[in-house]
Amino acid sequence: MTLVDHYAVFGYPIKHSKSPRIHQIFAEQTGQLLEYGAQEVPAEQFPTAVATFFIGGGKGLNCTIPLKELAWAYADKKTERAQLSKAVNTLALQPEGSILGDNTDGIGLVTDLMINHGVNLAGSKILTLGAGGASRGLIAPILEQSVHSIVIANRTIDKAINLASEFHHRGTVTGCGYDDLKNQQFDLIINATSTSLSGELPPLPEDLLAKNGLCYDLAYSNEPTIFVRWGLKNHAAKSLDGLGMLVEQAAEAFFIWRGVRPKTLPVIELLNSERNNL
Ligand code: NDP
Numbered sequence: 001m002t003l004v005d006h007y008a009v010f011g012y013p014i015k016h017s018k019s020p021r022i023h024q025i026f027a028e029q030t031g032q033l034l035e036y037g038a039q040e041v042p043a044e045q046f047p048t049a050v051a052t053f054f055i056g057g058g059k060g061l062n063c064t065i066p067l068k069e070l071a072w073a074y075a076d077k078k079t080e081r082a083q084l085s086k087a088v089n090t091l092a093l094q095p096e097g098s099i100l101g102d103n104t105d106g107i108g109l110v111t112d113l114m115i116n117h118g119v120n121l122a123g124s125k126i127l128t129l130g131a132g133g134a135s136r137g138l139i140a141p142i143l144e145q146s147v148h149s150i151v152i153a154n155r156t157i158d159k160a161i162n163l164a165s166e167f168h169h170r171g172t173v174t175g176c177g178y179d180d181l182k183n184q185q186f187d188l189i190i191n192a193t194s195t196s197l198s199g200e201l202p203p204l205p206e207d208l209l210a211k212n213g214l215c216y217d218l219a220y221s222n223e224p225t226i227f228v229r230w231g232l233k234n235h236a237a238k239s240l241d242g243l244g245m246l247v248e249q250a251a252e253a254f255f256i257w258r259g260v261r262p263k264t265l266p267v268i269e270l271l272n273s274e275r276n277n278l
Helices: 019-030 043-055 068-074 080-085 105-116 133-143 157-165 226-233 243-258 265-276
Strands: 005-011 034-040 060-063 090-093 099-102 125-129 149-153 173-176 186-191 209-217 238-240
Touching: 005 019, 005 043, 019 034, 019 243, 019 265, 043 068, 060 068, 060 243, 068 099, 080 099, 080 105, 080 133, 090 243, 099 243, 105 133, 105 209, 105 243, 125 133, 133 149, 133 157, 149 157, 157 173, 209 226, 226 238, 243 265
Parallel strands: 005 034, 005 060, 125 149, 125 186, 149 173, 186 209, 209 238
Antiparallel strands: 060 090, 090 099
């Protein structure tokens, strides 16, 4: 009898998740025998659903909106980057039976920017829009790249200031509101708000992007997102969406579970070609 290891993504909603497809391609590419499903889990059912999954023999989970903070609380042990981000997107059953929580979102973004797009972040002035779960996961991995500074701007200003204060000891990080961005310029603007999902933009002042600056929207869709279009209109050298990050964070989770690194570029190219052909 052949034993197949089980993995899944939990979220609410989850219908449109690309994770099952991505992990199935990784498994075929690396010769790993596994199944990866998707399960719609409302927040209030999360602890029971996770316990049932692992008791039933599951080996690892991805958790997405709105479950990352709950996954952080659920994990028995956390990696340093998960501890810092207070959000977990990857749960992994450990040999002795405990559940390890990690956050692979930040490393996914940094890998997509630096490896896939050849961006050197050292010395860059970076603006992160949003102070929610995704923004939280990005700050430490970006600071590790010897950037000049990170400004976190958020609609609810207190959240940006509080988030920045948690990282003061690791680099130059400040929090503010959108009005405070006037007369400032940045080399990289990351949209970590959820505004693109509803076709909106945060209120961004003119001339925010430095010459040859870059824009990166964590959101992705089959059409260029409204923030990707904002970047192009503002003469960004590159204006990217979060599809590459999605594949890279998945690859990091796959590595945590299986100890094997899948090749990500063919998967990004495949998913890109599919949306271009729509
Ligand atoms: P959260 O709900 O935790 O945070 C949402 C953020 O957006 C908050 O800062 C919120 O501000 C801000 N926001 C929402 N509406 C508005 C608005 N109308 N105007 C200004 N700001 C607004 O979401 P996440 O952080 O988990 O996710 C953010 C985005 O990142 C999503 O689009 C998600 O799909 C994407 N993502 C992509 C990943 C990838 O792999 N590509 C991985 C993870 C996330 P306030 O605090 O004031 O409410």
